[in-house]
Amino acid sequence: MRHLRPLALVAVLLAAATGCGRSGSPPVKGPQPEDLPAYEVDTGFRLPASPTWEKARRRGHLVVGAKEDQPYMGEKDPASGGYSGFDIEIAKMMSASLGFAPKTIEFRTIASANRETALQNGQIDYYVGTYTINDNRKKQVGFAGPYFMAGQSLLVRRSEKAVKGPEDLAGKKVCSAAGSTPYQRLQREFPKAVLVAYDTYSVCVDNLLTYQVDAVSTDDSILLGYAAKVPEELKVVGRPFSEEPYGIGVPRGDNALRFALDDALEANEKNGNWKKAYEATLGLSGVPAPTPPPIDRYPAG
Numbered sequence: 001m002r003h004l005r006p007l008a009l010v011a012v013l014l015a016a017a018t019g020c021g022r023s024g025s026p027p028v029k030g031p032q033p034e035d036l037p038a039y040e041v042d043t044g045f046r047l048p049a050s051p052t053w054e055k056a057r058r059r060g061h062l063v064v065g066a067k068e069d070q071p072y073m074g075e076k077d078p079a080s081g082g083y084s085g086f087d088i089e090i091a092k093m094m095s096a097s098l099g100f101a102p103k104t105i106e107f108r109t110i111a112s113a114n115r116e117t118a119l120q121n122g123q124i125d126y127y128v129g130t131y132t133i134n135d136n137r138k139k140q141v142g143f144a145g146p147y148f149m150a151g152q153s154l155l156v157r158r159s160e161k162a163v164k165g166p167e168d169l170a171g172k173k174v175c176s177a178a179g180s181t182p183y184q185r186l187q188r189e190f191p192k193a194v195l196v197a198y199d200t201y202s203v204c205v206d207n208l209l210t211y212q213v214d215a216v217s218t219d220d221s222i223l224l225g226y227a228a229k230v231p232e233e234l235k236v237v238g239r240p241f242s243e244e245p246y247g248i249g250v251p252r253g254d255n256a257l258r259f260a261l262d263d264a265l266e267a268n269e270k271n272g273n274w275k276k277a278y279e280a281t282l283g284l285s286g287v288p289a290p291t292p293p294p295i296d297r298y299p300a301g
Helices: 009-021 051-059 086-097 112-120 181-189 201-209 220-229 255-270 273-280
Strands: 063-066 074-076 106-109 141-150 152-157 173-177 194-198 215-219 234-237 244-251
Touching (some): 063 086, 063 112, 086 244, 086 273, 112 141, 141 220, 141 255, 152 201, 173 201, 181 194, 201 215, 201 220, 201 234, 215 220, 244 255, 255 273
Parallel strands (some): 063 106, 173 194, 173 215
Antiparallel strands (some): 141 244, 152 215, 152 234
């Protein structure tokens, strides 16, 4: 797995409540249903050239792979079993455009290491979960999009003034996941930073909230999710210093589905659904909606 993902939000919130002698828990904020877009179902949509779409039509709903442990991107409520976040909204937009009511989606949690296999074996129809498009993966699956350009960034305390970007990391304690790509990039490109590694980003954030480290570094999409959980405590600073184009994974060779999803993304960006979904999820971090990246309609192959 390229990254280890945050798992212990409760610990984060407890740490925020107890750090530096402060009392009381910070307010927990989340996507509000009334703020999310309502996606109009294209009841006349047909895509007979796509075997994946035809299988879903016979089934009566789509099966979508997702993450369950990424705040405000793809997160599963252990009580209700429901999923929420920006990636989940992207999945719902696509469902409506393909002619299926979003409420009928069957979400399945698929680990990063199993994404290609799940698409190749037909366990899921498409995958939306911080899935970076790259040439090696294109040999195994297809990609619609990208729908979001992520990049390695920095999470700091709201009160932090000395760290405004990676150029300020000399002598600062910076936490990332042991063995992860972000940790390796910090070692290579910012050797004067004092690196701290843990198995999960949730422990890094715990240490940040209790003043044991100065910053946490990984994909900004993950960091924005943490900042959105406790915006009074945390913020994302500086410009991303890598590029991670997130795409929708589809079975390789199902170009009809891939191009239909590209069309759907473009339409939802133009009609404002994309921006509204961002503002109701990752936008709760206080970072304005970025301009969506250009869609890469690469040739069928």
